[in-house]
Amino acid sequence: MKIRIEIRYLPNVEDPEAMSIKRNLDLIGYSGIENVSSYRVYEFETSLNKEDSLKELNEISEKILTNPVIQEYKIEEISD
């Protein structure tokens, strides 16, 4: 099955990439942009059932994909 994992900064943690984009947008005159956030998305294909897939990918997210001090993640199944 296919699983999508979305990783973002925790609320109130600075997002340096987004801040740089925002600053550059201001510089070149896109004055209507209020805020920018960046996300990272992974897609995993597994040979496991739903329950086991989620269990493993939760573990992987916590151990490998995120830094829990500054990031959070969201897991969802995607249909083909």
Next chain:
Amino acid sequence: MYNIINSDEKYLNDTGKDLGLTYNEMLMLKDYFKGINRDPSDIEIQAIAQAWSEHSCYKSSKIYLKKYFSDLKSDYTILTMEEDAAVVSFNDDYAYVVKMESHNHPSAIEPYGGAATGVGGIIRDVLCMGAQPVALIDSLYFGNPDSNTGFLSERFILNRVVAGIRDYGNRVGIPTVSGSVEFDEHYNSMPLVNAGCIGIVRKDKIVRSRVTEIDDLLIVCGGRTGKDGIHGVNFASKILNENDENNRKAVQLGNPIIKEPLIHAILEANDLNLIDGMKDLGGGGLSSAVSEMLYAGGVSAVIDLNNVLLKDNNMEPWEIWVSESQERMFLAINKSNLEKIDNIFKKWGIEYSIIGKTVKNNNLIINYNGEKIMDLDLKFLTSGPVYSRNFKKPGINKEVITENKIKNYRDFIPKFISNPNLCSRFNIVRQYDFTVRGDTILKPFTGFPNGETHSDAAAIKPLEDSYNGLCITSGSRPGMVNIDPYNGTVETLIEAYKNILCSNGEPDSIIDALNFGNPENPETMYKFIETAHAISDFCKNMGLPLVSGNVSLYNETDNREIIPTPNILMIGKTKDIRDLKTVEFKDVNNPVFIAGTTINSLAGSEYARYFNLNYQEIDDIDYKELLKIKNCIKKAYGSIKSMHDVSSGGLLLTLLEMSFGSNIGIDANLTGLNGKTDIKLFSEMGTSIVIEVDKKHEEKFINDFSGVNVKKIGYTVESSIIITDGNTEIIREKIGNLRNAWEHGLDRYI
């Protein structure tokens, strides 16, 4: 809200525990607030807890720092031991600014962020003196890289600490030129990250970390204030508990992309003389920086906390006050300069806000939402308690130690030199940008490109229009300090001194970062005191100033303490960087000498660690011989082709490292040296350095070195290493084969 003035013992004990204060400290608080007849507010209590933490007020170490370190200045030091960083004369017009600090506790919890912000913090310490940061230094101490028992594996900690230093240093554009890496199981789960920075400033542009003017505007600029890094200093003053989720909040988040323009903006403002006083916002956040800067200048302030720019709008006023969010600087400026400052900050895209102004008063006043939430005597707030802790000399159990365990040196040597403490540091240091800014003259590695060896001291040329240079070296000998804190510390200082000499620099100043375990353990306290004593004696005997220092205590987890680790950063000067010397052998058929005295002991050596030999004593060392050696080098430097000190790995590794950088080796006979074969090869203690002399000038060299213990041990030869002792051949091998073992020692780990 706290009800202190009518509280009982239990309340004081419990509240104190939450705040990291002892019962007696809570009693001091109770007395103060009884005197002014009211209970403290949250922000007042938090400000005091933070100001009185070990990290901020040095309560366990202060009396010894005063006793041993207060009279170690020199006629060329400008500011020592009193500001955020030391300022020392460089030449007629310029001074260098230097500081080293530990960032151990954060790096244990979140190695990447902890190490990165250690670098960021030390840059701000130098910047706030008005100096352009020009070089970074990192001394790192890791656990056994094969150990996997901790909350994080030691290999993970190693990789993430190095990545944090790399990413921050490389992005902010300051070269990481020097440092050290040591592995020992005593650092398992407790890595030490000691970050240093050197800056350069024109003498008339030095900024003080104090404000003396009334009616000055107080400005916070750079990054915004958030919930990251709350209680960092309190947590740095506690024993680590691996399961405490709250500790994670105490790690700050670095953002070098803000820091880089902030450095430009601050230096530009300083160049126009717009800044009256400046301090970086580091441990303790606004609370620490504001009160210390005001108190040092004899003024006070009225602050409006609503004016602090926030990352997070949902913050309590005390959280704003103690947050340790990164990339922030705190300045005091005259009102008339506001427009110019505003223009500079706009140009560099730096956010700032005016949070208050200075007044003539004893009390610091903070308002929030129109209400006065703090009104505290600055002297009471900033002085904090001082402790004279118990100390006790550890007992010694003498056991007989048999050396000479090696049957076959040919098999042993490649194994020995590929162990993590002796092998090449390429895998780590090549991740760092050590040449950005274009000032690095002696790099961490020297010799043929891609076939280099380790340098002794690194050297930079910080000014465009001058050949004057600075030599930099940093490290510690914790294994020796653990056996004998006094003589082990002396060994640490000797090694630093020799590193500067071998680069042909003149030792100029000493900076310490003292990393110890729990000061409430009398044996740890004893080791701390002996260390301070040794540094003091060394400085006096060698005529060197101790210019800046840092103490990190409570490096303890699960009842395990680190071994005492006084990290020494030594700075040397050279009049002309074109006279610097490097480690690698330069030419064949040159005579090779060993100058100085090697101590007949393997205590604290890599050899002892390798074979688990449990030495208990270190002999006294006559290090004043180094003064003579220094003068001899001055006379003979034209005859000297290369130099390298005898340290980790002993004479064997010294000779190998000199061969590794140029594929020119040595044919050495050690018969004339003192001691058994293994002592000759592996002793790491004493004043010895190895010198390759130009064959044309051998006689002059011997003349110049009269009065110093010097012996010829062999000649340089093409591409081989041959070492014999008496009639025994210890090794005869191609350099390439040995270098291969040495070069790849860390490949398994990083």
